[in-house]
Amino acid sequence: MIKKSVTELAFVNSKSPLPTVEVDSQSIEDAGFSIYRTVMQVLTQLAEQDASLRATLYMYGTVSVNFREPCWSEFLLVAGPEKVLRALGAGFERLPAVKSRFSDYVPSSAALRTFHVQDGLVWEQEDASTWYSHAQTLADLTAEADEADEAEEGDDDAEPIEEDETEEAWDAEDLEAADEQEEGTAVVVGNRKAARYRAARSDAKVSTIRARIEEVFGLPEGSVALCGPDGRSLRGNALIRTLRRRWDEN
Known part of the structure; x- marks a missing residue:
């Protein structure tokens, strides 16, 4: 992984609203x-073809009726050469059953800066001051996507961690104990150390996290749903980054 400060990257922006590719989130799920994977594949291919290319993508999510019925749409704002916009449009258009279109112009001030192409690499934001690139080729991304589709959903997204990593952890037994105490039930906690879990990885599938929650809390299979701000549950093959982004933009 390569990391750079925001001061080392020359982001592209405009005072005028930017052209967009709109994607119906539910249709792609x-x-x-x-x-995410589609954008990464398109941008990586462009970066491989032209190492001098520089472009920045912003994302904005909202309810839309541009597909003739209300839906949640993700707008990909493109600041850079027109060929980037055209390539993104073509990338989504070739996906069967996915609703996408070249859409309204949106100001970047209303969106989140999400991807950047520079020095032949695709960059993503790590935090407010740092961006990173995995320096993957299109072949790497294609193979990774194929493996992800074929792999069985495991428990890697919720591995036990050490006590000194508790800032982003939650304690399953503590939560269970609190619920039982509220109901007036006596709680006996043995000498076994309570299991602690990491926050869900952004590239984890919704189905994996749902299943893990059900397992940890002894809930019936299918009883947990992870929903967007519109109250609609995300499909199992959606990524956790999609869930977080919808709530961040709400």
């Missing part, structure tokens, strides 16, 4: 594809 239903079809078994991913906005």
Whole structure:
């Protein structure tokens, strides 16, 4: 992984609203594809073809009726050469059953800066001051996507961690004990150390996290749903980053 400070990257922006590619989020989830993977594949291919290319993508999510019915849409704002916009549009258009279109112009001030192409690499934000690139080729991304589709859903997204990593952890037994105490039930905690879990990885599938929550809390299979701000549950093949982004933009 390569990391750079925001001061080392020359982001592209405009005072005027930017052209967009709009994608119906539910349609791409239903079809078994991913906005993140599609964007990464398109941008990586462009970066491989032209190492001098510089472009920045912003993302904005909102309810839309541009597909003739209300839906949650993700707008990909493109600041850079027109060929980037055209390539993104073509990338989503070739996905069967996915609703996408060249859409409204949106000001970047209303969106989140999400991807950047520079020095032949695709960059993503790590935090407010740092961006990173895995320096993957298109072949790497294609193979990774194929493996992800074929792999069985494991428990890697919720591995036990040490006590000194508790800032981003939650304690399953503590939560269970609190619920039982509220109901007036006596709670006996043995000498076994309570299991602690990491926050869900952004590239984890919704189905994996749902299943893990059900397992940890002894809930019936299928009883847990992870929903967006519109109250609609995300499909199992959606990524956790999609869930977080929808709530961040709400």
